[in-house]
Amino acid sequence: MTDSTAPPAAAPPGDLPEAALRRLGSGAFSSGLTVPDFAACLQLGLQPVGLVQGFCVMQWGWYGSGSGFSRGMNPYNMGGQAQGAYAENYRCPHGYVSAEHRMWGQNFEQSWVQQAWHSGYDSSYARMLEEATAMGAHGVIGVIDRVTHIADSQTSEFHFLGTAVTVDGGPAPAGGVPWTTYLAGQRLTKSIEAGFMPVAVVASMASVRVWAYCMTEYLMEGGRTWGGPSGAHEVEQVTKAHMAVRQIARKHVRAQLGADSLQGAQIQIVKRELSAGDEVIDCTLRGNRMRRFKDFDVVPAPKPTVRLT
């Protein structure tokens, strides 16, 4: 969605509220920039044209028993999972013990959760771009994006906010889609000076579900391994799930980069423990996609200083 060379397709065109259209056409500009950021923006030849935003409220559906996405009784039933998605199976080494004994376990990527998250994220992003495009902006700087839960319900709101700008004498962006960045002010100025132009904000969410098998369950609830020595043990299934969720998020972001680079990346982890060993791990990775437009000018070697204040 954040490839500036392709128009975002998630939101239908022309679905802005009437109040937004009135505000965008009022003639006065608005901006979310601080005064220092505003000054730095003018110095770069960027003219703020308006504060732009996009919203999308999503309901999280039921993915449990009875849905098309439940695991069922078959460890190899990956209902709802995308092809090539991450999955790993674990088999009990003990044989039949009891009906409650967890004979097998699974780590698997919840593609449908990722798709739902991207649907909300991409729609709100596309709406912000729609506002910026309506104002003839070339780019959006100082972007802030948030995901918040609304009231006491299974709903989340995706929210984008930024300041639309035009570049003095600059060309229209590729495909008419404004470039975007989380940066503003002196940080944006330094990037430009160093030869990096923002292309888009990029983000990805990965979700991995851990169905613990007996060994993971025992270890995570303080059990000792059967017949093994007592003491601390690596919980392999959970360790691998944690590594996988981060690597998937990175892989998805990388797929949006092409030959560009991701700078200022931030990883956020949300872990929901359901029972001993059973958990859902969500990883969000976001950052600035930047394109190098000139060879790097090496900045002068830094010189240590001490301030007498």
Next chain:
Amino acid sequence: MTSTANNGPTMADLRAEMLRGAQSVATLPAPSKERGITSDLSVDEGLLLHAAGWEPLDLVVGVGVVSIPYGVWQWGQGEISVASDAHNGAVRLASQQLRGECDKVQGYGVVGVRVEVEVRQHHVDVELVGTAVRPINGAAHKGNAFLSDLSARDFTLLKTAGWMPVGLAFGASFVYAPRRSAGTAMRQSTQNVELTNFTEAMYSARESAMERMQRSALDDKGEGVVNVRVTEGPMYFAKHAVGFTAWGTTVKLVADQHQYVRPDLILPLNDAVVSFEAQSLRGD
């Protein structure tokens, strides 16, 4: 550390650079098989790293989850060695994973490692996230990557002084808060006295954690540990147990001798600027 260069781009230059940048995204990029880099460094850190002759390669992660058996936190005496082993095992595992990821992208090491440690009743979770780096146009490198939780700024300063990071040094010690006999407790209830058994237990646990940290630095063939952080406090799930952890970056001298950094003194003559924070309107 600041750049004292006074030959930076002028206002007109900046506008020209901005225009060049805008032109670069006004056309479709040529197809390329080049692999883009990922990094969690800030703009300042990225530039500083470049100035020092290094470049970021990839965002890398390492995770370790190690179990703590049932009954370990029940009342007892002395050190809770299984918990200490679990902590050190989780850190070791996460460090191995981080080094493995760095090796995959042929990095020389990882800087700015963010360390998250969570000690739970039945497991210890450790997460390490950082950016793999290499010297600009450096040759392919495999194995023995350094790990450092120092920022790019501190990494640059350390290098300037002739030192290099080697790895992350960790040490942990968990102990039971010592008990007094009923008679001693009764006798001391109206006295202002030092509880020597408490003092000794806490003192010894702190020393153990730091000693383990220093031992791990020596195992990494380092000469010392910088930027040491210490945490301590009772376990939220077992108030009678206290945990101490210490960690930092192991360093070693790579120059013939320590290079003295001689900073210039700066006396700013500007008054504080009162500015209106428009960002506050967004409710941040």
